[in-house]
Amino acid sequence: MTTGTGEALLRIDRLSLKRGRNTVLDEVSLSLGRGRSLGLLGESGAGKSTLAMAIIGLLREPEVGLSGSLVFDGTELTELSESRFQTLRGRRIGLIFQDAMGSLDPCFTVGSQICEPLRRHLKLDKRQALDRAAQLLDSVGIPDARARLSAYPHQLSGGMQQRVMIAIALACDPELLIADEPTSALDVTIQAQIMTLVMDRVRALGSSAVFVLHDLALAAQVCDEVAVMYGGQIVETGPSALLLGSPLHPYTQGLRACVVELDSHELEPLAGNVPDPGDMPPGCRFATRCPKAGPRCTQVRPPLVELEGRRVACWVAQGEPVGVAS
Amino acid sequence: MSARAGQKPLFSVLDVEKAYEVGRAPPARRFARGAPRLLHALDGVRLDVAEGDAVALVGESGSGKSTLVRLMLGLEAATEGRLLYRGTDLASLGVEARKTFSREVAYIYQDARGSMNPRMRIGDVLAEPMRLHGLCAEADVPARVGALLERVGLSATMRDRFPSELSGGQVRRVAVARALASEPKIVFADESVAGLDVSVQAQLLNLLRSLRREMGLTLVFITHDLGVASYLCDRIAVMYLGRVVEEGPTGDVLTRPRHPYSRALMDAFPSFGRPLGAPLRGEIPSPIDLPRGCRFASRCPQARDACRETEPVLVADGPGRRVACAFPLSS
Numbered sequence: 277m278t279t280g281t282g283e284a285l286l287r288i289d290r291l292s293l294k295r296g297r298n299t300v301l302d303e304v305s306l307s308l309g310r311g312r313s314l315g316l317l318g319e320s321g322a323g324k325s326t327l328a329m330a331i332i333g334l335l336r337e338p339e340v341g342l343s344g345s346l347v348f349d350g351t352e353l354t355e356l357s358e359s360r361f362q363t364l365r366g367r368r369i370g371l372i373f374q375d376a377m378g379s380l381d382p383c384f385t386v387g388s389q390i391c392e393p394l395r396r397h398l399k400l401d402k403r404q405a406l407d408r409a410a411q412l413l414d415s416v417g418i419p420d421a422r423a424r425l426s427a428y429p430h431q432l433s434g435g436m437q438q439r440v441m442i443a444i445a446l447a448c449d450p451e452l453l454i455a456d457e458p459t460s461a462l463d464v465t466i467q468a469q470i471m472t473l474v475m476d477r478v479r480a481l482g483s484s485a486v487f488v489l490h491d492l493a494l495a496a497q498v499c500d501e502v503a504v505m506y507g508g509q510i511v512e513t514g515p516s517a518l519l520l521g522s523p524l525h526p527y528t529q530g531l532r533a534c535v536v537e538l539d540s541h542e543l544e545p546l547a548g549n550v551p552d553p554g555d556m557p558p559g560c561r562f563a564t565r566c567p568k569a570g571p572r573c574t575q576v577r578p579p580l581v582e583l584e585g586r587r588v589a590c591w592v593a594q595g596e597p598v599g600v601a602s
Numbered sequence: 603m604s605a606r607a608g609q610k611p612l613f614s615v616l617d618v619e620k621a622y623e624v625g626r627a628p629p630a631r632r633f634a635r636g637a638p639r640l641l642h643a644l645d646g647v648r649l650d651v652a653e654g655d656a657v658a659l660v661g662e663s664g665s666g667k668s669t670l671v672r673l674m675l676g677l678e679a680a681t682e683g684r685l686l687y688r689g690t691d692l693a694s695l696g697v698e699a700r701k702t703f704s705r706e707v708a709y710i711y712q713d714a715r716g717s718m719n720p721r722m723r724i725g726d727v728l729a730e731p732m733r734l735h736g737l738c739a740e741a742d743v744p745a746r747v748g749a750l751l752e753r754v755g756l757s758a759t760m761r762d763r764f765p766s767e768l769s770g771g772q773v774r775r776v777a778v779a780r781a782l783a784s785e786p787k788i789v790f791a792d793e794s795v796a797g798l799d800v801s802v803q804a805q806l807l808n809l810l811r812s813l814r815r816e817m818g819l820t821l822v823f824i825t826h827d828l829g830v831a832s833y834l835c836d837r838i839a840v841m842y843l844g845r846v847v848e849e850g851p852t853g854d855v856l857t858r859p860r861h862p863y864s865r866a867l868m869d870a871f872p873s874f875g876r877p878l879g880a881p882l883r884g885e886i887p888s889p890i891d892l893p894r895g896c897r898f899a900s901r902c903p904q905a906r907d908a909c910r911e912t913e914p915v916l917v918a919d920g921p922g923r924r925v926a927c928a929f930p931l932s933s
Contacts, residue, residue: 319799319802461661468879472880473880490799494872521874531801534804536830537829538828538832540833545804545805602650
């Protein structure tokens with residue numbers, strides 16, 4: 277997002293990612309300022325998690341086809357060697373995955389897993405690392421932190437495991453935190469605790485954060501900016517309150533109308549499903565499900581242009597006639 | 603739910619307790635057996651479900667929602683108390699009555715895909731309850747299966763597919779169709795719309811809503827999503843640590859919650875235009891070795907000394923509402 281607050285920490289420019297013949301990310305451009313939080317929204321298969329994985333260098337050539345550029349604090353990430361990447365990952369970029377139980381190693385104690393980045397990146401000795409690990413666990417709201425260091429992951433509840441993941445992700449005070457659905461498996465009460473905790477810590481460190489979320493209301497609560505993705509493209513992006521309050525893209529409007537609130541009377545679900553990545557229309561990818569689409573939409577891809585304080589890729593929103601093919 | 607005047611409840615849960623034995627305490631003297639340690643999954647639950655009602659059971663993981671439903675389905679016996687279906691105790695159902703019960707009471711499992719035999723085609727998954735209960739002649743089965751698939755918004759050609767070939771939303775629809783296949787009077791659903799994309803979730807919620815309206819189904823819906831509860835159900839029972847702490851008409855409870863736990867659940871629910879806040883500290887405590895007094899006192903922002911002494915009982919609180927709190931929130 278162009279935020280105007282100095283130089284961007286992360287700048288993604290026309291990033292495309294191919295798996296075989298399928299274009300999973302299609303010319304994604306975004307930028308994230310320091311101290312800002314960005315939410316990636318969209319249905320399953322929109323490419324949100326793929327984008328997050330690409331940013332942290334877990335999807336690379338030759339496994340996938342990459343083009344475009346990913347610049348983190350002046351460093352071009354797409355050309356970085358794996359060994360150089362390893363000095364960034366966990367150190368300057370922290371990661372939280374959705375499945376905490378699957379991300380923690382069942383064979384090692386929680387303490388040793390928190391100590392690993394501390395010893396590796398910060399070169400602390402064993403005693404220092406353990407002290408710092410206990411502080412970290414305490415700071416993420418785990419009672420009796422010192423004793424919990426010797427617990428194995430399975431001995432903790434789902435909420436506690438996710439707190440451990442957060443402690444590991446924030447262990448080295450990263451400048452950028454990437455969190456892929458950090459709370460979608462948890463109760464709302466625990467979700468509220470964990471998100472409050474993450475945001476408090478991120479703000480205290482002055483870090484930036486990218487959240488992959490499927491809950492629009494949660495995104496409105498925690499993100500400064502959001503980017504709505506569909507079929508590997510960004511269809512609308514801008515300040516979260518503005519964009520979710522008065523969405524311009526029919527897809528964002530459709531998602532918004534699907535959210536159940538406490539006073540929802542009638543939901544208007546989006547019809548149909550996301551097309552297969554190999555079966556996308558040449559124009560706007562959303563055209564097959566869009567209630568407003570015309571012939572032009574299916575044939576010509578709309579550009580992402582500035583409109584009413586955000587960027588949106590839609591011929592209809594841009595006031596272009598769609599009735600005729602151009 | 604307090605049964606309305608003149609209406610006999612379809613289901614009555616009468617002071618039901620369910621305790622599981624989880625090991626034993628250290629014995630008082632050598633070689634003796636220690637007293638059993640009990641996990642109180644349910645403790646004194648009283649609930650009526652009237653015909654045509656849609657009741658939401660809400661609460662965090664560990665509050666006893668799923669245990670209550672397992673008991674109501676007759677899958678497990680209560681340790682104390684009675685469960686009545688149309689006035690008959692589930693424990694004393696005869697062979698014939700049990701058959702009727704299993705036809706009239708359907709269940710939609712939380713893990714829809716896991717609840718289907720991966721080697722059976724969708725058509726057979728749906729035909730099984732019809733054949734089992736002898737609902738129609740064998741020749742009519744394919745037509746009924748096709749109608750059922752269309753009723754839940756799937757194409758009738760879906761009958762030849764295997765569960766693994768369907769998307770998450772489609773599998774949930776098949777699970778709904780299978781529950782309807784035996785023409786039930788009451789359907790229990792366990793988190794049937796959780797973990798889906800909002801778009802698919804909205805489609806499924808609208809399906810369940812229209813089924814309810816058109817078929818007059820009675821519905822008991824387990825959910826931790828208050829939005830889902832308010833959209834689908836006209837009554838709500840909020841559970842905490844094995845007890846119902848508040849119940850009443852959904853709209854009333856969600857606009858004027860009386861129990862601090864209901865209030866906290868609402869405040870934790872993500873909402874546009876309200877800042878993020880964590881209303882509750884800590885997690886639900888262990889149901890083994892319960893503390894004295896109110897179970898919620900350890901996390902309650904309003905707890906006073908008296909709350910840690912006596913456990914409040916569920917008492918009437920205005921029309922159709924009940925609450926178990928010594929100092930309910932003013933409405």
